[in-house]
Amino acid sequence: MCLRATQTFFGSNLMILENAEIKPSKFYALYEREETEIDDCDMVQAIKCPTQPTVYIHVSKRESDGNILWVLVRINDLRDVSLL
Secondary structure (H helix, E strand, C coil): CHHHHHHHHHCCCCEECCCCCCCCCEEEEEEEEECCEEEEEEEEEEEEECEECCEEEEEEECCCCCEEEEEECCHHHHHHCCCC
């Protein structure tokens, strides 16, 4: 799931770390920011992918057909690898 999601969203701009394993999901605080203030904070359950920079995958189950996949990356990490 990590490999497919990162390739779909970022192409070849991310490095997959060799010999790294995907660990069980954990809960992470997801902050929404505007300028210098934090507007909101949500807790999401996500899988930490073995990539550089680190990518987190969150899957939301929908009551209707299918799922929603969130690919989460720290904004500073995006800037560092020219993904913005």
